[in-house]
Structures are given as structure tokens and as C-alpha cells.
Amino acid sequence: MRSRSGFRGKSAGGLAILAALSVGLADAADAPPGERWKTTSSMEMMGMKMPGQTTFVCLEPGSNDVPVGHDKNCTTHDVRRTANGMTFRMSCTGKEAYEAEGEVTSLGPNRSRTTLLMRTADGEMTMISENEKMGACTGSEANLVAKRMIAKAETDSRKIQAEQERMRAQQCADAARTGDFYTVNSGLCRNDKAAVKTFCANFQTHTVFRKIAEEQARNVRSGASAGGQVQPLTSSASLCGVDADKTRDRLCGTAEAQGQYAFIATQCLTLAGAIGKRECSGRAGTYHASDPRYLPICAALAGKAVEDAASPDDQTSAPGNATPAAEVPTQEKKKPGLFNKGKKALDGLFGN
């Protein structure tokens, strides 16, 4: 049973080089130079015969090709001219790989016979093709169609790769522009110098620095960064080769003049505390600032007061060692900057 099914499979696979590619040949391009040959092939295996099938191949000028059909997985080699024809070998790869030895015997100026002995995993098969020259190639021959398919596949593949690269670059550029550290630092973008450069430039702006610093603070508060795996601020500084503390201090220096109150709210605590005492309501339950632009500062300070109240450790810590809610990286703890100095300025504001 196995041999029968193997026969069907292999014969079909073997004949694919002759027959399968002859389907849908009507899309022939301009007629190429060369001789058009009609081949009618039959297959024998283990005493069984497959009915003959006909296909057309084009022998191009100067080609060592042989008048047999072609599969895109097959190559011919060791082509040798003989007194009465030629011999060749064929190697096919893929799902039904095989090696073959072939011989073309001339039967006159316009006729020949090809014998192909194929050695497959299931045994040997013999394919015999009767070949007849039909005139000039039309472009619809199986081997030409196969070449075009291969060329198109390669072109398509290059287009797909180019499109994928374009999309990747766009995704990285977008992430760099918006300060999406996770994407920029991923394998997708980490080696994209343009994206990293853009990201690092943005990282040193108020908007993106604050966003990344607050993301890290949230990770710390929610315990997501236990073990230091998720520290976007620290990692961004490292990626960009800058010191997070110094960058923050520098940005704090220009924040008020540039109206960056959201940045001040969580990154410049000394300044935020001073503004908050002056501009924010001191009572919980209200929602008022002397000017709407101070709302982020008031919100941050109120939130900090709530977090301090919710954290028993903070309440029992010595004042000098208390950890500001938005503080995160280890290095910040070691090198107190303006950020940490602001802790005292918040004490008493938005009391519990």
C-alpha cells in the first residue's frame, strides 16, 4: 500500500516538473528567443506506469538546458554533449527531493527522447519523455513560467522585506518621538541609530523626561520594578549616556520660565512645594488652584500626601530618609539633587 501511495506521490511530484507548471500559461510575456519543445512524459515505478502528460519547454540559445519540464526546486548540472544528444544530472530539493540522471537522445533534427532516472526516498522512478521541436518559443513554456515565478517571488520578497523595514523604522520613529522607552529599547529599535538619537533628544525635554520618570515612579509604587527589571528612567539615561539627576536638575532650571508646570509638579519638588504652598488649596476635598496652570502641581502634591499617608514605612521613617513618592532610581538616592531636596518643602501641605 505504501509503495502505491508513494508512487502516486512521487509520480505526481516528479511530473510536477513537467506538468504542474503548465497550468495557467496564458500570461506569456513577449516571445523570447529559443526553441519551443513539446514533451510528452510517462513515468514508471515498480512495474507501474503513469499515463503520459504533455508540457512545453523553451530551449534558450546558448543554454545547456535540456528539453524537460522544470520545477523551481530543480536544477540541472553536469550537462554533457554526446555524439547523439546529451547527458545531464538533475537535483531537486524541497518536500520531495530527489537526484536524477538524464539522457537526451536525438531522433532527428526535430525530435528527441529524454530518459530520466530519479532516485527518491521511496525508490527509483523512470521518466521517459518524447520531445518534439515545435518552433520558436512563445513565453508560455513551463520553464520560462517557472523562471518568471521565481523572479516574481524574489521581487515580492524584497518588497515585503522593504515594507517590513519601513514599518519597523516608522514604528521606532514614532516611539522615539513620543518617548515610548519600551519600544525604543526593544530589539525592534535598539539598533536603530536614528530612532535612538531622536529618543535621546526627546528624553532631555520636559515632556518626555517627565513621562518616563513618572512611568518609573508608577512601576516602583506598584511593585512592578522589583528586582530592577522595569526602570525606564534609569535605562533611558543609560541608553542615552546621560545622568538622570543632572538632566532633571537642568530641566528644572528652565521649567518655570517655559511654563512646564506638569514637569515641575513631579520632578522639581522644591519648586513644586514652593508654588504649591502659594497657589494650591491646603484642604483635601477641594479642587482649586489660583490658576488652572497650577492644577498639575496641586494634584501631584495632594497625591503625594495621600501616598505618604498610605505608606506606614514612610510615616515611621526619619525625615531625612523618607522616600519621595516619585523617587525611584537607586542612583537618585545616592546623589540627592533638587528632586530629593524638595521632600521637605512638601511636608505639611495637603495634610492627611
Added chain:
Amino acid sequence: MAAGRRGLHGARLIALCLALAGGAQSAAWATDAKTRTLPDPFPGAASAYLLTIDDVPRWGHAVDQPRQPASLTKLLTALVLLEDRQLLAEQVKVTPAAAATEPTRIGLRAGDSLSGAQALAALLVHSANDACVALVAHAEPERSRFIARMNDRAAALGMRASRFVDPCGYDAPGQHATATDLLRLARAAHADPLIARLVALPAVEFSSRAGHHFRLTNTNLLVGRLAGVVGMKTGYTSGARRCLIVLAERDKHTVWLVMLGSENRWWGAHRMINEAFDAASFATH
């Protein structure tokens, strides 16, 4: 002149309501088991809270723990009331019981009446308990039947861990809701275009049949003050403490926030919503 203006206000609101009184669509929101283990980057912000970004639960605390829902209940009351949209054009009589309700109230007087649309606006914009009691009595003379309808509707919305005892949200034994369930409720309520329009109003004006003029401000202070907030509902009782449901939209992102038992809801919500929109621009990691 004054009467004319009052009439105009009332007519305008009724027209608005009738125009928007199309069939309500309840938005189904699938329970996400991940809500059980959400990060809580805002400890102490509320006794329980749930924040979703673009319908994905992102942050939360005690999201499935029962709490008193206070006036957030009124969203469910509104949904049940709007099962019969004829109510909007009907005159709702202010009963003595309605006129005698505890705050928050707008000062409706017994014997006066207002349209169902006006009463609904008072219920949703100003969380008026006198309007709530009047509406419930008008819709269902037998209060227990109305409560049964509320719980049936809650069950239909998939609010499996919630039970309602008072239509206006007063603290009551056996009444409880979770942040997860209240988000389901809020989404369903907001799917009703009339409710969505009303909760987004910074203020609303109308006159009762007796000619009393009312100008009601939205109890949700974030409306009109925090960018992107398109309203929802506030609540407060001594048992529930301060509660809030907020919907905010910026760019292509949507943030829902449910806060139960907060002492600092405005500042807390302000900060959480702003941070949520910041976080929305980070890829999921």
C-alpha cells in the same frame, strides 16, 4: 420675560431629551480576570479603584471588593427609568417624601412638578435626591418593585457582585457594588446618548411647572476643568465616602476611572487620568 426665559430653558431641555431619546444600547464589557491582579501605582488614592486605558484594565485596587456605591447608584436608576422613555415628556409630581429628602437636593417643593427630562437632568448632573425620589415614585409607585427592576438590570449587565437596596444610593444594609461592576454600569449608562449628553453638561437650567427656576451645576468638578473629561457621576455618603466615575478621552485614547471611598477624589482623579494618558503612549510591556 422671565417666565418666557424659563419656558425656553425647559422647552430646550425637553427638546434635547426627546431628540436624544433613541433606544439605549448597553455596551457589554467582558470581565477581565486580569483586573484581579492589577498594579496599584496610586496606593491610598481610594478604598477601591479601577482605571482602564482603551478598555484594558491597567491600574486598580480592591476592584472586586464590595463597597457602598452612594450616588453612583443613580446611573442604574437612570437606566431603569429610561426603560420607558415616555417618562421624559411626562410631568413628574414632587411628592412630600421627595421634597423632604436629605441632601444633595435642589429644593423641589411638594406639589410642584417638572418634566421627566428635567428631573433626570437634576438626577444626573446635580445628583439631586429629591428629583431621584420623585422620579422613582412616578415610575413605580411601589418602591420595592423599582428596586427589583434595578437588580434585574444590574444582573443583566453582568454586575454579579453588586446589590442595590436604595434607588438613590443612600447607605443601606445589604447594598454594595464593586469597582468592576460599577464600570460595567457606567459603560452601559454612557451608551445611552441622553445620559452621555447630560453627564457632560457643566450646568443645566430649567423651570418647574410652578415657575421655580433652577440652575444646577455639575457635581463632577472635573467636567470643563480637566482636559478630555466627558463626564460621568459623583457620589458621597458617610458610609461610602467620596466616590467618582469619570470618562476621559484624549487623542485616540479613552480612560475610565472608578474611585470608591476616596478622601481626595478630585486631585487623585486629576493625577491618575493625566498619568493614564501619558502611560497610554507607552507600548504594553
